[in-house]
Amino acid sequence: MPKDHGIGASQKRREDVRFLTGTGQYTDDISTYGQTYCVFLRSDVAHGTITGLDASEAEAMPGVVRIFTGKDFEGIGGLPCGWEVTDKNGKPMKEPAHPVLAQGKVRHVGDPIAAVVAESLEEARNAAEAIVYDIDELPAVVDMKAALQAGATKVHDDLDDNLCYDWQFGSDQAAIDEAFSKAAHVTTLELINNRLVANPMEPRVALGEYNRANDESTLYTTSQNPHVIRLLMGAFVLGIPEHKLRVVAPDVGGGFGTKIFHYAEEAFVTFASRQINRPVKWTSTRSEAFMSDAHGRDHVTKIELALDADNNFIGLRTDTLANMGAYLSTFSSSVPTWLHGTLMAGNYKTPAIQVNVKAVFTNTVPVDAYRGAGRPEATFQLERLVDKAARELGVDPIALRRQNFIDSFPYATPVAVEYDTGDYTATMDKLEEMIDRAGFEARRKESEANGKLRGLGINCYIEACGIAPSNLVGQLGARAGLYDAATVRVNATGSISVMVGAHSHGQGHETAFPQVVAEMLGIDESMIDIVHGDTSKIPFGMGTYGSRSLAVCGSAMVRATEKIINKAKKIAGHLLEASDADIELKDGQFTVAGTDKSVAWGDVTLAAYVPHNYPLEDIEPGLEETAFYDPANFTYPSGAYACELELDPETGRVTIERFAAADDFGNVVNPMIVEGQVHGGLAQGIGQALLESCVYDENGQLLSASYMDYAMPRADDLPFYLVDHSCATPCTHNPLGVKGCGEAGAIGSPPAVVNAVIDALHSGGYTHVDHVDMPVSPHRVWKAMQG
Amino acid sequence: MTKVTMTVNGKAVSKEVSGNTLMTEFLRDELHLTGTHVGCDTSQCGACVIHVDGESVKACSIFAAEAEGASVTTIEGMANADGSLSVIQQAFQDYHGLQCGFCTPGMVMSAATLLKDNPKPTEHEVREYLKGNICRCTGYHNIVKAILAASGQDVTGIAAE
Numbered sequence A: 001m002p003k004d005h006g007i008g009a010s011q012k013r014r015e016d017v018r019f020l021t022g023t024g025q026y027t028d029d030i031s032t033y034g035q036t037y038c039v040f041l042r043s044d045v046a047h048g049t050i051t052g053l054d055a056s057e058a059e060a061m062p063g064v065v066r067i068f069t070g071k072d073f074e075g076i077g078g079l080p081c082g083w084e085v086t087d088k089n090g091k092p093m094k095e096p097a098h099p100v101l102a103q104g105k106v107r108h109v110g111d112p113i114a115a116v117v118a119e120s121l122e123e124a125r126n127a128a129e130a131i132v133y134d135i136d137e138l139p140a141v142v143d144m145k146a147a148l149q150a151g152a153t154k155v156h157d158d159l160d161d162n163l164c165y166d167w168q169f170g171s172d173q174a175a176i177d178e179a180f181s182k183a184a185h186v187t188t189l190e191l192i193n194n195r196l197v198a199n200p201m202e203p204r205v206a207l208g209e210y211n212r213a214n215d216e217s218t219l220y221t222t223s224q225n226p227h228v229i230r231l232l233m234g235a236f237v238l239g240i241p242e243h244k245l246r247v248v249a250p251d252v253g254g255g256f257g258t259k260i261f262h263y264a265e266e267a268f269v270t271f272a273s274r275q276i277n278r279p280v281k282w283t284s285t286r287s288e289a290f291m292s293d294a295h296g297r298d299h300v301t302k303i304e305l306a307l308d309a310d311n312n313f314i315g316l317r318t319d320t321l322a323n324m325g326a327y328l329s330t331f332s333s334s335v336p337t338w339l340h341g342t343l344m345a346g347n348y349k350t351p352a353i354q355v356n357v358k359a360v361f362t363n364t365v366p367v368d369a370y371r372g373a374g375r376p377e378a379t380f381q382l383e384r385l386v387d388k389a390a391r392e393l394g395v396d397p398i399a400l401r402r403q404n405f406i407d408s409f410p411y412a413t414p415v416a417v418e419y420d421t422g423d424y425t426a427t428m429d430k431l432e433e434m435i436d437r438a439g440f441e442a443r444r445k446e447s448e449a450n451g452k453l454r455g456l457g458i459n460c461y462i463e464a465c466g467i468a469p470s471n472l473v474g475q476l477g478a479r480a481g482l483y484d485a486a487t488v489r490v491n492a493t494g495s496i497s498v499m500v501g502a503h504s505h506g507q508g509h510e511t512a513f514p515q516v517v518a519e520m521l522g523i524d525e526s527m528i529d530i531v532h533g534d535t536s537k538i539p540f541g542m543g544t545y546g547s548r549s550l551a552v553c554g555s556a557m558v559r560a561t562e563k564i565i566n567k568a569k570k571i572a573g574h575l576l577e578a579s580d581a582d583i584e585l586k587d588g589q590f591t592v593a594g595t596d597k598s599v600a601w602g603d604v605t606l607a608a609y610v611p612h613n614y615p616l617e618d619i620e621p622g623l624e625e626t627a628f629y630d631p632a633n634f635t636y637p638s639g640a641y642a643c644e645l646e647l648d649p650e651t652g653r654v655t656i657e658r659f660a661a662a663d664d665f666g667n668v669v670n671p672m673i674v675e676g677q678v679h680g681g682l683a684q685g686i687g688q689a690l691l692e693s694c695v696y697d698e699n700g701q702l703l704s705a706s707y708m709d710y711a712m713p714r715a716d717d718l719p720f721y722l723v724d725h726s727c728a729t730p731c732t733h734n735p736l737g738v739k740g741c742g743e744a745g746a747i748g749s750p751p752a753v754v755n756a757v758i759d760a761l762h763s764g765g766y767t768h769v770d771h772v773d774m775p776v777s778p779h780r781v782w783k784a785m786q787g
Numbered sequence B: 001m002t003k004v005t006m007t008v009n010g011k012a013v014s015k016e017v018s019g020n021t022l023m024t025e026f027l028r029d030e031l032h033l034t035g036t037h038v039g040c041d042t043s044q045c046g047a048c049v050i051h052v053d054g055e056s057v058k059a060c061s062i063f064a065a066e067a068e069g070a071s072v073t074t075i076e077g078m079a080n081a082d083g084s085l086s087v088i089q090q091a092f093q094d095y096h097g098l099q100c101g102f103c104t105p106g107m108v109m110s111a112a113t114l115l116k117d118n119p120k121p122t123e124h125e126v127r128e129y130l131k132g133n134i135c136r137c138t139g140y141h142n143i144v145k146a147i148l149a150a151s152g153q154d155v156t157g158i159a160a161e
Helices: A016-020 A121-130 A173-181 A226-238 A264-276 A286-292 A375-393 A397-404 A424-435 A437-449 A470-475 A509-521 A549-576 A601-609 A671-690 A744-763 A778-786 B023-030 B087-094 B104-117 B123-132 B141-150
Strands: A036-042 A048-054 A064-069 A112-118 A132-137 A163-170 A185-193 A205-211 A216-221 A245-248 A280-283 A299-307 A313-325 A353-361 A453-462 A484-490 A496-500 A528-531 A583-586 A589-592 A598-600 A624-629 A638-648 A653-664 A721-724 B002-008 B011-017 B049-052 B055-058 B071-073
Touching: A016 B087, A016 B104, A036 A121, A036 A264, A036 A286, A048 A112, A064 A121, A064 A264, A112 A121, A112 A264, A173 A299, A173 A313, A173 A353, A185 A375, A205 A264, A216 A226, A216 A264, A226 A245, A226 A264, A264 A280, A299 A375, A313 A375, A375 A397, A375 A453, A375 A744, A397 A424, A397 A453, A424 A437, A424 A453, A424 A638, A424 A653, A424 A721, A437 A453, A437 A638, A453 A744, A484 A549, A496 A509, A496 A549, A509 A528, A509 A549, A549 A583, A549 A589, A549 A598, A549 A601, A549 A624, A589 A601, A598 A601, A638 A744, A653 A671, A653 A744, A653 A778, A671 A721, A671 A744, A671 B141, A744 A778, B011 B023, B049 B104, B055 B104, B087 B104, B087 B141, B104 B123, B104 B141, B123 B141
Parallel strands: A036 A280, A216 A245, A313 A353, A496 A528, A653 A721, B002 B071
Antiparallel strands: A036 A112, A048 A132, A064 A112, A163 A353, A185 A299, A205 A216, A205 A280, A299 A313, A453 A638, A484 A496, A484 A624, A583 A589, A589 A598, A638 A653, B002 B011, B049 B055, B049 B071
């Protein structure tokens, strides 16, 4: 029987009721008294010098409260980058200014030039259109290779060139050279990891409010991490101390990374509301989102694998160009380096690995973390390469992987991380069981009888979640701690509010987190509520990204609950006239061990707040505890994925027939939610592989700037997925043994799809095709078939 | 400004609106029915689907004035009279057919008209029908499953049980 409560139960989500009845409260649903509306005038060219900007006529238009330009932000801080990467020569990365409103130059289509604040949205729009400005257009730098050529137009005049950093990591040169010099076979692959737009269904919104009476500002914003925004905006941009700044992220309609970052619009509405002493609200349109939300991926890579005569992997070398866009978004610099290079070992015991990454400025929207952030890029190149190697060597791609699996733990990779647990053979066994590989040939024949080709693509992945510990990431350049925090507030009648640093924007924390606390205390989940998203209510935690919520914030919650239990046992001991060492807590009842003497949870909590019979000389009244948790290591989910598809050789169209995912997430709190997270990740990974692409033309114009042009996966593009998480090797260093499941699907699925496409093409005799770049559109497949 | 009169979720409403007020703006700003969401500006995402005289309509693609005299239902009007979740809403919760909840109102509204017109749709028909509703969280798996379950069909055989 599956569990019906506590850890391991597929509890239905309590947050669903408000979302299903239209009573959720998203940022755009909040309006305040005296609110004004803000519209940004954005650059329609990719690169240029602003030679004239006259808002006087627009400012006189009906309803306009004030128009702000770059001049209003002279001397005010720009948007900071949260991670300083050091290049291979020991020099810090180049870190150009990132102004809130353009200071004399525009550097990408969508760069904000001015902002109109007006009584209504329509009046703000009309006035924005009436602002007179001239831009002296400059050549745009779009292609990364061209951006690095000598004499290329510079995105930032004050930098020497467009190279942000040249980073190298892993084994030393001699070890790499030796591996490749003694290799019996070397497989090489050049590929592109396509630029994506995260596209959470809720566009970004920011509402700034200023209270002159106490000099406090409040920012309501669509954020995954309100405390991070408060810290960055308060300390680095606007100079507002934390106690005068409140950041609220209410219901947030999806994030996928793009709502981690501190954006200009947040700083603007906060600043403007203080200037005009009225609330200022900005609601992004979808078109605006395409040109102002940070994009994802956009790597160009050459990767080489050295194998010995027995097909053992002996060396791996990569060269990647990573697009930063025009400015460094909050965590942009860490994505191609520490979130990508450290994962290049994958699931394999390759003894020598070297990763080279050049990060490049271009006249495009900034690029930052998107679901998986660096890890999908690592997995895609490695798993495509291993597949190609198997094909070149004429060996089974699963057998080649199995032969090279890391099989003893802990395992220190040549790229600086130590996997604590895993069982890659187990997930591969499970996958083979799930996909009926033996029946594939029959299914292929059936497809062929219908004039179609059928392909099966398989790959593994490893992920690193819960990036930590803070003292290590600090040495690597992180400018923030990466702990999280939880406060467990037990009320007099025994109900509990848990204030958490993590933010739920689809992950179901309001349901899953109480399952953990209820399990620990033996009380009903309905007595426990989760509070999140408001810096005035929650302790300083770092929010939700990188599949960290349960592994990091959940661990803080466990630690705080342990403190509660310890104190409650002391109170119970007093009430029962026994030593607290003899008190046992089970099913919400405190019992003196070996006796029938007991008090209920509610008796103890009431005593804590009505301390008439209470050991006041030994312990304080009340029952509220906070814990901060800084993990000892990353967690390492892993798994094996398989995609089976049909390819129509007449049109090049690919249809996914089956998709299976065998994941090891360690322990699981709510299986239903975990499976939902995998489904969503798979859809985004399959979307990247088959449909999605963010495209600029050579002038830096964004061609894919709406849902008419950017192919979001729709219901009829995707199959039902077969998912399994029964292979569990619990994390060894956090109290729940959990690993994180939010990004796995997006990391593991793209190579499975492309491997399957290549398999299908080879089965049809198109053996000259060894790679097709994503998205694998019918046009690209057809072109590849023609050679 | 013109006066529009219509029935919204069973209640008569009458308001002065300008000719270019979109139905989404009318519902959200004038009636404070913020369950109807705006996820795009090209009538592609479907987060704003409502029922106008029983048919699914993207509220971003009509003016409020066009609904003069109509009977309009939004997500706020979909629960049972006693406040409990309707069969479709309950199926979405039972089968985890939503995550962030932003596309959900439009999904529920579209699902309701699908099942009205086609009480026992196939998986293929559900997926085809939902083409105009984009979800970024669920990968559609559990949405399709919820709708099939809401139609009374057995979904226990669907992958990933």
